[in-house]
Amino acid sequence: MATSASDVRETPFDMVGGATVVRQVVDLFYDLMDRDPAYAALRSLHAPDLALMRESLAGFLNAWLGGPRDWFTEHPGVCVMSAHAKIRVDRETADQWIDAMGRSIADSPIDPQLGARMIEALSGMASGMVRSPS
Ligand code: HEM
Known part of the structure; x- marks a missing residue:
């Protein structure tokens, strides 16, 4: 069966503007953090x-948004949660991560509605990394 243009689904990766915009968000994020x-x-x-x-x-983030999956090939058996297993993430640092990422997405060319959905999902991920004090 022939594939028509309407069958080709645009991923969130395409919608944000691809790897260039993802890298822009990441650079804004680490510049702010720094x-x-x-x-x-x-x-x-x-x-x-x-x-x-x-x-x-x-x-x-490229892979998470539905773009190239190189990160997973380069980190076999690693998920982003396990990558933080040895890091002492508490509520304060998780909130700082969420705040800096929210500002970075807001300062990027990403559509505000899509950006709001991204930060909602990323906040859930960051909150899931919080470890109770031992
Ligand atoms: C909850 C707050 C978070 C804190 C405090 C935190 C902190 C850290 C730290 C300290 C590292 C290691 C950095 C280094 O080696 O210099 C790291 C690595 C990393 N973090 Fe986070 N992180 C948080 C949330 C997130 C979230 C939500 C994501 C994904 C959206 C993420 C993605 C990554 C990635 C991809 C790495 C690198 C893993 C690797 O290359 O092995 N982090 N994080």
């Missing part, structure tokens, strides 16, 4: 050099 003292606790959990994190978060 410079704004409001995110000091979150920043202190990360290595001094954020270059690898910029690559990794952008790669994850």
